[in-house]
Structure formats: C-alpha cells, structure tokens
Amino acid sequence: MAAEGALAPQREAGREPGERNAIVVARGVTRTYASGTRALDPVSLTIREGEFLTLLGPSGCGKTTLLNLVAGLDAPTEGTIEWWGAPVPPATGDAHRIGCVFQSPTLMPWARVRANVRLPLDLAGAPRAQSDAAVDAALARVGLDGFAGAFPRELSGGMRMRASIARALVTGPSLVLLDEPFGALDEFSRHRMDDELAAWWRDASLTIAFVTHSIAEAVYLSTRIVVMAARPGRVIADVPVDAPWPRGNAFRASPAFAAQCVALSELVARASEGGHG
Amino acid sequence: MAERAPLPRGLRIAAPLLVAVLMVAGWHWFVKAYALPPWLVPSPRAVLATLVADRALLAASLWVTLSIALAAFALAVVAGVAIALAFAQSRWIEASFLPYAILLQVTPIVAIAPLIIIWVRDTRVALVLCAAVVALFPVISNTTIGLRSVDPGLADLFRLMHASRWQRLTRLQAPSALPYFFAGLRVASGLALIGAVVAEFVAGTGGQGAGLAYQILMAGIQLNVPRLFAALVLIAATGVALFLVVDLCAKALLARWHESELDPARR
Incomplete structure (x- = not known):
C-alpha cells in the first residue's frame, strides 16, 4: 500500500544523517465527518527531525485535514497520532514544541x-x-x-x-506546521517568502510540515514530498527531493527541477483518472 | 454597492448644525407666517426664553431624569453583560433563558411599570428598575452575539495553545465582543432615557423628586406649551449627549482596529 511507504526508512531524505528521530508518527489515521463524508482514507505518516516535508495535492485531497490531525486540532476517526511517542492531544508542555501557521x-x-x-x-x-x-x-x-x-x-x-x-x-518550536501560508500572496512575494522560509528552516534546524497545491513550490522547498489524491483523500506517493541547499533561481531553472515537477504532475493526474474510473 | 466617499471631520460637525439652523429657522418662519399663539406652537425664541426663565425648575427636573437614566443605563449594562456572559458559557443556559429575556423586551414598559412601582417602596428605585428593564435587552443580545463572534482561526489557535476558559474569555471573546457591545450601548443609552421618562409618566411623581416627564405633564395640563417645549428640548438634548458620550468611548476603544470606528482619513 502506497501510504505505508511513508514509514519506509529508505525513503528518508533528511538534510543530514543521524536525523532519523520521529517527531510525529501517524498510524492508519482516517477522518470521516458526521455527514458521512470520508475526508481521508487510512494514512500513515512519519515526520522526522530536520526534514522539510510537504503534503502536495489538489483541492479536496485531505492535506489540510491531515495537517489538522497532526496539529491536534482535529481527532482522527480511526488510527493513532503520536508526538514524541506520546498520544495527541499532548500535555501543555508539548504544545509549545509545535508551531502552527494557518492559511x-x-x-x-x-x-x-x-x-x-x-x-x-x-x-x-x-x-x-x-x-x-x-x-x-x-x-x-x-x-x-x-x-x-x-x-x-x-x-x-x-x-x-x-x-x-x-x-x-x-x-x-521543534516542528512548524504551515497550511498553504502563502496561497493568498502574489507570485513575487510568494517566491520571496519561500526563500526566507527555507532560510529559517536551515538556520534554526527546524522541522517543517508544509501544505501546498503548488507543485513548483513543493519541489523548490522540500526534502520530501508526500503526494496526495482526492476522492477519497489518500497518499499516493512519497518522493524525496535530493537537490542541494541553498536552492535559488538556478535550481528553479534546472532540468532536474523541471523533470521532478513533470513527474509529480503526471502522478497526480494518473491518480485522479484512476479515482474517477 | 457604490463606495461612499469619507466626509471631512469639520463637515461631519457642520452638516448636522446646518440642519438644526434650517429647522429652527423654518419653525420660526412657520410660527410668524401663520401668527400661531404661543399656547399652540411657541416660537423658538419663546422656548429659549422659557428655558432661561424656568432654568432653576427645569435644571432640577433634568437632574432627576438624567440621574435615573444614568443609573438605569449602568444597571442595564452590568446586568446585561452578566447575563450575556452566562449565555456565552453554555448553549443550555442561553436556550433556557433567552425566551424570558425576549419576553421582558416585548412587554410594554407601561404595562409593567405600575407593578414595579407598587412592589418597590422607593419611587426612585422603582423608576430606575423600569428604565433598566427597557434598556436591558439590546445589551444582552448584542453582547451575546459579540461573545460568540470569535474568529474560528483564532479560536483554533487558543485551543492549540491550551488557553484556559478565563484566558479565552478575557483575551479572545471580550475583545471580539467589544464592537457589538458598543452597538448595543448606543441603543441602550437612548432606551434608558426613554424608559426613565415613560416610567415617570406612569408613576406621576411630583414635588421634590419631579423629573422632566412631570414638567411635561403639568405644562400640558396648564397649557404652558413653551415650558412643555423647553422640557422636550432638554430631553432630546440629553438623549443626544448620552449617545455622543457612548460614541466617544467606542471611538476611543475601537478606532485603531475595528472597521466601524476607523477614522476615514486612515482607511
């Protein structure tokens, strides 16, 4: 099952070796709303210390739902979520080890x-x-x-x-969760904020979980991209991004960047065809 | 809707003054043109003369009415906020008691005032209670809505950060409620004055504790229409003054952040 790939260690693309400590572990979490709408099929996800993880997918794929579950804002219908090995919602002390930025x-x-x-x-x-x-x-x-x-x-x-x-x-905080934070900004401001966010992440040895529907933004920023698809919301792939840091316009213009963007876009397109078929 | 151009500050004061001048001039012309006797419609000058001549009597009455209105307003604000806080604590409390708050609102004060006046020995206290009942509902209803009108994103944030109920109330709900609260106060300030006058009409208290309503009653019976007008002018002026004081407080507290009170120049 594709979702289980998130737990596979060989997929890990942390900045430095030895940063394999899990901060958040979600096991088989689902979310079904009272109306009966299934927002999320079983997903397993590990956020490891030091990584810049992006949840990428089209609208309605449950990426915000998944982030809210990770943040402890919402409770999963099934499955478990742990922060530093303890179940969510955490004790008061741990709340300050995770920072949240909303849309x-x-x-x-x-x-x-x-x-x-x-x-x-x-x-x-x-x-x-x-x-x-x-x-x-x-x-x-x-x-x-x-x-x-x-x-x-x-x-x-x-x-x-x-x-x-x-x-x-x-x-x-050790982990910062950002839910499409720059979605409302113009492209110039967004590129600048992306660069600054990457700098903050590197300077402060943060761990970041980032939600976006922009493939280019995901490839530009991430060390690992978890690709999601809609109807029902699920994880379809877990892709490392191995480009070195710092990444600048040279990376945006490189063939490797373009190739990864195309591959991801095809992945999402195939999944949505499959979903409808 | 087309956007309305902001009005310069000077014009915002000058425009209503101009309307007042025009109205007084029209009133003056009307009285002169039809040669109306003062016991039917007194001229503005006659009303002004009465205001000056009867100033001791009218000032004493104004003070009685004003003090009742202010006490009623204060009581309505304190009780209204307390009730709204109780409503905001639980949907159960709100569902159980809101119908009775509405009942209080829709029952005409002239119908309850005699009862309150009979039950409460001290007439002044009875009048304050009557006026407070009239002014209470807008405070309850607006403050309740305000306490519930919390940005859901901020509510999530407070929950994530394990804010206590008290922190949530003082740091999130109370500031969110302020604009609504002041909207309620604006209405309540006028209602407190109306309540004070109406309750005095019903009570019919005279002598030392006579307020403006009593002066209007007496002036009407004696056909002293200039004095009746003078008392009316004082009530109207008091109402406007109360409203302006509430408005100033709202501006002082909301001017920097809330859309309703932003200075047009800063928009």
Whole structure:
C-alpha cells in the first residue's frame, strides 16, 4: 500500500544523517465527518527531525485535514497520532514544541503586532521581560523589527503572514506546521517568502510540515514530498527531493527541477483518472 | 454597492448644525407666517426664553431624569453583560433563558411599570428598575452575539495553545465582543432615557423628586406649551449627549482596529 511507504526508512531524505528521530508518527489515521463524508482514507505518516516535508495535492485531497490531525486540532476517526511517542492531544508542555501557521494570518485585530506575537508566551504565563526578548528575536527573524507597534490592519498581506510566522516561531518550536501560508500572496512575494522560509528552516534546524497545491513550490522547498489524491483523500506517493541547499533561481531553472515537477504532475493526474474510473 | 466617499471631520460637525439652523429657522418662519399663539406652537425664541426663565425648575427636573437614566443605563449594562456572559458559557443556559429575556423586551414598559412601582417602596428605585428593564435587552443580545463572534482561526489557535476558559474569555471573546457591545450601548443609552421618562409618566411623581416627564405633564395640563417645549428640548438634548458620550468611548476603544470606528482619513 502506497501510504505505508511513508514509514519506509529508505525513503528518508533528511538534510543530514543521524536525523532519523520521529517527531510525529501517524498510524492508519482516517477522518470521516458526521455527514458521512470520508475526508481521508487510512494514512500513515512519519515526520522526522530536520526534514522539510510537504503534503502536495489538489483541492479536496485531505492535506489540510491531515495537517489538522497532526496539529491536534482535529481527532482522527480511526488510527493513532503520536508526538514524541506520546498520544495527541499532548500535555501543555508539548504544545509549545509545535508551531502552527494557518492559511490566513489569524491575528488578533485589536492587538498590536508585539502582543500578537507574544500571545503563545502570554497564554503559557511566561514572565514579561523574558517573553519580550523572545518576541523581539522572532520579529527580527521575520524582518518585522520596525513594526512591533503596528496593528495588523496597517500591514500588507505578506507582512501579516510574517507576523503570523513570528508567532509560530516565538516559543522556539521543534516542528512548524504551515497550511498553504502563502496561497493568498502574489507570485513575487510568494517566491520571496519561500526563500526566507527555507532560510529559517536551515538556520534554526527546524522541522517543517508544509501544505501546498503548488507543485513548483513543493519541489523548490522540500526534502520530501508526500503526494496526495482526492476522492477519497489518500497518499499516493512519497518522493524525496535530493537537490542541494541553498536552492535559488538556478535550481528553479534546472532540468532536474523541471523533470521532478513533470513527474509529480503526471502522478497526480494518473491518480485522479484512476479515482474517477 | 457604490463606495461612499469619507466626509471631512469639520463637515461631519457642520452638516448636522446646518440642519438644526434650517429647522429652527423654518419653525420660526412657520410660527410668524401663520401668527400661531404661543399656547399652540411657541416660537423658538419663546422656548429659549422659557428655558432661561424656568432654568432653576427645569435644571432640577433634568437632574432627576438624567440621574435615573444614568443609573438605569449602568444597571442595564452590568446586568446585561452578566447575563450575556452566562449565555456565552453554555448553549443550555442561553436556550433556557433567552425566551424570558425576549419576553421582558416585548412587554410594554407601561404595562409593567405600575407593578414595579407598587412592589418597590422607593419611587426612585422603582423608576430606575423600569428604565433598566427597557434598556436591558439590546445589551444582552448584542453582547451575546459579540461573545460568540470569535474568529474560528483564532479560536483554533487558543485551543492549540491550551488557553484556559478565563484566558479565552478575557483575551479572545471580550475583545471580539467589544464592537457589538458598543452597538448595543448606543441603543441602550437612548432606551434608558426613554424608559426613565415613560416610567415617570406612569408613576406621576411630583414635588421634590419631579423629573422632566412631570414638567411635561403639568405644562400640558396648564397649557404652558413653551415650558412643555423647553422640557422636550432638554430631553432630546440629553438623549443626544448620552449617545455622543457612548460614541466617544467606542471611538476611543475601537478606532485603531475595528472597521466601524476607523477614522476615514486612515482607511
């Protein structure tokens, strides 16, 4: 079964050897809604430390559903999910080891950028002096140093997303989950955010699970791509991307990049034909 | 819908003033043109003269009515928010008690006021209760809607971060509810004043504790129409003033972030 391939160690494409420790393990998870809609057929997925994993697929393939299950926002109908070997939902402490970025920035409109980014620390009851330092560091990392006192509506869409990412990074998480974070941005901003995201991932030795429906974005960013198909939502392939870092426009223009994009697009097309047949 | 151009700040004050001047001028012209006697329609000048001449009496009455309206408004806000918080805690509480809140709203105050006045010995307290009943519902209904109008993404975030019920209420639900709460306050401020006047009409209290409603009643009986007009002007001015105070508070709290109160220049 294709989904089981996610657990096969030879598929692993981590940046460095020795980073094989599983952060998240999902075993045979499914999700069926109360209406009877099957959003996800059994999926098994392991997110290993240090990898940039992308869930790629067309709309309705259950990639957001799967990410929400991994985040603990939603409970699987069947199967189990573990974070660091413990079942989800986790104890309070572990919640801060995973950061989440949603499709929209979901900032509090009444709070300044500083207070928005500090929210996870405030909710955890961290002392103000300590959390202010962490907020400054997170804002500097996403390039929002000068905007701590601004309100979200005074920022552009890209800057709001940066604030949202700063909020996810402020607790110093090991794993960051991003659900189509740059989908609403124009292509120029998106390319820039992609490059910066890759830099943050490399600099901070983060582990990232990323959801997108853009094949080019997936190939450009990932160390491993889990390809999904719709109706019913399922995993159809688990593909490593072996290109070296840093990747820039040279990688985007390379034959290897194009070949991988074409291969992935054919994979998705075949799966959807099969699904209809 | 076509987008409406924002109005400059000066014009937003000047435009309603111009309307007032035009209305007073029209009123003046109407009285003069038809030579209406003051006991039918007094001229603006006659009303102004009465305001000045009866200022001691009218000021005392205004203070009585205003203090009842303010106390009722405060009571309605405190009780309304408390009830809305209870409603927001559980769908069960809301489903069980909302019909009775609506019942309170749709029962005319003139029908309940006599009962409240009979049951409550202190007339002032009775009047405050009556006016508070009138002003209560918009606070309950708007605040309840506001407490539920939480961005689902933010709600997810709070859940992911293990926010306590209290953190969720104070950091998420309360700020989300503020614009709705103020919309309710705007309506409630006017209703508190209406309630204070109507309840006094029903109670018919005179003497020391006489409010503007009593002055209107007496002026009507005595055909002292200029004084009746003067009392009406004071009630209207009080209502506008209350509304403006609530509006200022809303602006101060919401101006930087909520669409309803954004300065047009900053849009």
